[in-house]
Amino acid sequence: MEAKITSEQCKMARAGLGLGVRELAELAKVSTNTVTRFERGEELKPRTIDALQSALESAGVEFIPENGGGAGVRMKR
Template identity: 65%
Template sequence: MLPVQCRMARAAVGWGVRDLAAAAKVSIDTVARFERGDELKVRTVEAMQRALEAAGIEFINGNGGGPGVRLAATQKRQTRKK
């Protein structure tokens, strides 16, 4: 996950920095530092990515069109929440 993907993912699910921090069990400052482009431990970034994926985000690799995010299909998201 790239910092720009993190910002896009939060916007897609309507989360603020605090929401992601709480869901990933990291500090608000950690999320802000990552989104500014600071390097974090891999496991910290993975925790934030897992939290966003659990909220219904799918990460798209930069395969020619640049990296991005999208919301998972509604049915898929409902399955994850159960």
């Protein structure tokens, strides 16, 4: 299993896609409160983070793992 996304990556991905908290929550089938809690840095269940990550990847984001330069986000071509 690949590494889980960070709260910072979630915020960057959402901004890059132009998604609000509500839109991401709808795509990931979680509550808006769950997205907000994750982005504040609260710990969530791994399957919830997977749902957020999958929704963002399906919407067109690619997550870049920590490789010495910091974890990041880029838009898929």
